Amino acid sequence: MKREKQQDVFADRPAANAVPDVKQLRKMAGDWLKLRRADAELSQADLAARLGLKYYTFISQVENGFSRVPTEIMGAWARELGLEPAAFARHLLMYYEPEMHRLLFGAESK
Amino acid sequence: MNVVAFERKQDNREWSEKELNILVAALGTMAPRTGRKTGRTWETGMTEHGDAQFYLLGPLPEQSCEICISRIGKRYILEDGSGRLLFEHRNLELVTLHAKAAVPSTSWLMVRVITLWCAVRNTIQEKVEPLLVEGEELFVQFVPQLAALA
Numbered sequence: 111m112k113r114e115k116q117q118d119v120f121a122d123r124p125a126a127n128a129v130p131d132v133k134q135l136r137k138m139a140g141d142w143l144k145l146r147r148a149d150a151e152l153s154q155a156d157l158a159a160r161l162g163l164k165y166y167t168f169i170s171q172v173e174n175g176f177s178r179v180p181t182e183i184m185g186a187w188a189r190e191l192g193l194e195p196a197a198f199a200r201h202l203l204m205y206y207e208p209e210m211h212r213l214l215f216g217a218e219s220k
Numbered sequence: 221m222n223v224v225a226f227e228r229k230q231d232n233r234e235w236s237e238k239e240l241n242i243l244v245a246a247l248g249t250m251a252p253r254t255g256r257k258t259g260r261t262w263e264t265g266m267t268e269h270g271d272a273q274f275y276l277l278g279p280l281p282e283q284s285c286e287i288c289i290s291r292i293g294k295r296y297i298l299e300d301g302s303g304r305l306l307f308e309h310r311n312l313e314l315v316t317l318h319a320k321a322a323v324p325s326t327s328w329l330m331v332r333v334i335t336l337w338c339a340v341r342n343t344i345q346e347k348v349e350p351l352l353v354e355g356e357e358l359f360v361q362f363v364p365q366l367a368a369l370a
Binding site: 131132133136153154155163164165166167168169170171172174176177178180 | 263265266267268269271273275277281282283284285288290292297299301302303305
């Protein structure tokens with residue numbers, strides 16, 4: 111399931127023509143995170159251990175789209191997945207705060 | 221920090237009817253499935269290992285997770301929507317009690333206000349009233365003497 115290195119993991123983005131609701135966007139973020147974890151060949155338990163969490167249930171909570179990646183561990187989460195923290199945060203902002211993302215990066219990302 | 225390894229004697233499976241009844245009875249009143257009364261609703265899910273999860277979701281439009289109860293092995297884990305571990309125990313009813321206390325609601329706020337008021341009243345009774353009684357006793361002792369002088 112490991113992706114080729116040169117493949118752009120940040121290429122996935124919500125369809126521009128549809129306007130998904132907050133819940134749908136969070137679910138999409140969760141699916142994307144699940145794929146990135148699979149790329150890093152980590153289980154939910156592995157990732158939780160690396161992030162210093164006692165249980166892996168929160169990883170599942172986020173990947174199932176019910177919660178967001180907390181800002182305070184976003185950098186660590188990115189690094190454990192082998193991703194650049196700024197690009198990771200920027201990509202998640204697209205799902206979590208689409209309007210903010212559009213205002214900040216709208217012109218660049220099109 | 222290491223992730224706690226659990227015994228897996230119990231089958232990984234969805235919530236049993238009994239478990240779900242306990243969860244809905246405790247938290248469902250604040251989150252009827254339709255979410256009409258409180259705006260809250262609930263959903264169930266699973267970890268990649270097949271551990272059952274119960275999510276209490278906040279009102280629209282966010283509908284983000286306020287409380288999550290997971291069952292790992294025979295243990296129930298209570299976390300908030302930011303992944304903070306709030307409580308863990310083998311007794312689901314005990315866990316739901318903690319969950320209920322962790323969810324912000326008017327009735328629970330009321331309970332806390334009443335508890336605080338009782339505590340303040342108790343402190344007044346214990347600390348202030350003896351001082352008043354002492355003052356009263358002194359007054360009773362000195363009044364006859366003052367009356368004699370007059």
